[in-house]
Amino acid sequence: MKTVQVEILDPKARKLLQDLADLNLISIKDLAGNNLLKVVGRLRKKAEKAPPSLDEITKEVELVRAKRYAKEKG
Secondary structure (H helix, E strand, O other): OOOOOOOOOOHHHHHHHHHHHHOOOOOOOOOOOOHHHHHHHHHHHHHHHOOOOHHHHHHHHHHHHHHHHHHHHO
């Protein structure tokens, strides 16, 4: 099975595709949207309400660096 993404420019094309789906020649799945953009949007909204302080950012960066250093050494 091969999957392709089709951009419908004319509403008549949707009817043709639906006819093919009714004949069980193709299946149609609507894309729910870009999940990455949804996640980024949620993070941005959260950051607007309570942006992290410089101390919180520094602590997080140091934590990640310590984990990486431990992984490289061990």
